[in-house]
Every structure is written in C-alpha cells, then in structure tokens.
Amino acid sequence: MDDIRAELESHIALVPDFPEPGILFRDLTPVFTRAELFRGMVDAMVEPFAGRYDAFAGIEARGFLLAGAASMRTDAGVLAVRKAGKLPRATLAESYALEYGVARLEVHADELDPGARVLVLDDVLATGGTAAATCSLVERAGWEVAGVAVVLELEALGGRSALKGREVFSLLQA
Numbered sequence: 001m002d003d004i005r006a007e008l009e010s011h012i013a014l015v016p017d018f019p020e021p022g023i024l025f026r027d028l029t030p031v032f033t034r035a036e037l038f039r040g041m042v043d044a045m046v047e048p049f050a051g052r053y054d055a056f057a058g059i060e061a062r063g064f065l066l067a068g069a070a071s072m073r074t075d076a077g078v079l080a081v082r083k084a085g086k087l088p089r090a091t092l093a094e095s096y097a098l099e100y101g102v103a104r105l106e107v108h109a110d111e112l113d114p115g116a117r118v119l120v121l122d123d124v125l126a127t128g129g130t131a132a133a134t135c136s137l138v139e140r141a142g143w144e145v146a147g148v149a150v151v152l153e154l155e156a157l158g159g160r161s162a163l164k165g166r167e168v169f170s171l172l173q174a
C-alpha cells in the first residue's frame with residue numbers, strides 16, 4: 001500500500017491557478033494513462049469496503065473513470081451521477097458548491113433496486129460539496145451510502161465535516 005501511495009504522489013501533477021487564480025489544481029490524468037498504477041489505485045480504494053457495496057456512484061466527469069474501472073475489477077455496476085441536464089429519464093437533483101464554483105448533479109431516480117448499497121468514488125475530496133450532494137441523491141432515491149472513497153483528500157478544505165457520519169476513505173492526504 002505504501003508503494004502505491006508513493007507512485008501515486010509522483011504522478012499527480014500540481015497546477016497553480018487552475019481553473020481560476022488561487023486554486024492549486026491536482027491533476028490525476030498522468031495516473032490514468034498508467035494502466036498498472038490505475039488498476040492498483042482502484043483496487044486499493046474499494047478494498048476497505050469489500051462485501052459492502054452493490055454499485056459504484058461515478059461522479060461526472062473524473063469519477064466516471066474510477067467507477068467504470070472499479071466495476072471491471074469487481075461484480076458491482078456503475079450508477080451514473082451526472083451534471084445537470086444530461087440524463088434523459090426522471091431524475092432527482094441536488095445543487096451544491098465546490099472549491100471553485102457551484103454545480104448541480106442528477107441521478108435517474110429508478111436506476112437501482114431499493115436498498116442498494118452505493119459506494120461513492122471520486123478523485124479529489126475538497127470541500128466535500130460534490131460527495132455530500134451525491135450521498136444525498138443516493139439516499140433520496142431510496143438507496144444506502146456504503147461510504148465515500150477518494151484518491152486524494154485536501155484536508156484543509158474540510159470535506160470530512162461535510163460528510164459527518166459517513167465512512168470516508170482517502171488513499172492520499174494533502
């Protein structure tokens with residue numbers, strides 16, 4: 001596990017002033033191009049929740065990569081959590097704030113069976129706005145939140161307090 005953490009740290013690019021001045025952006029695209037590292041990262045994210053989930057919530061856009069990959073490594077499918085206006089059938093929606101703006105997420109209200117256990121996956125946990133909105137959508141739809149797993153937690157931004165009472169796992173902290 002320490003090996004993969006060190007490998008990950010060396011392949012996350014730090015980009016100052018993106019997408020706006022004052023934000024230090026953590027870019028994981030160099031991880032996604034390295035299949036073995038990507039695979040090891042996804043395995044390490046879901047392992048703490050083994051046997052406790054039925055589906056992975058993939059949050060558009062970067063969370064899609066993680067949830068799709070996790071699905072191929074396990075026997076759980078993907079719940080697509082999309083930015084507003086993209087899903088064609090009846091949806092539930094939540095608006096939220098994140099480190100650099102506001103947004104709205106949606107899920108199809110009937111996508112999973114009642115009581116399905118959903119593990120939320122994303123690359124970065126910053127303010128927690130995105131993950132908290134996703135958890136709220138999952139519960140409003142009648143499913144359960146198994147937990148939240150992220151690659152990188154930006155501790156100073158307080159994401160964990162936005163997710164009080166939830167099991168949160170991060171591979172790396174900054």
Ligand SMILES: O=P(O)(O)OC[C@H]1O[C@H](OP(=O)(O)OP(=O)(O)O)[C@H](O)[C@@H]1O
Nearest residue numbers: 060061062098099125126127128129130
């Ligand atoms: O904890 P928060 O403050 O909510 O921030 C974390 C979110 O920000 C990023 O997504 P972004 O909305 O930039 O979308 P993208 O995946 O489409 O780039 C990241 O992938 C998380 O989803």
Ligand SMILES: Nc1ncnc2[nH]cnc12
Nearest residue numbers: 024025026027099124126
């Ligand atoms: N600093 C950051 N880098 C990458 N993704 C983010 N999402 C929210 N804050 C972020």
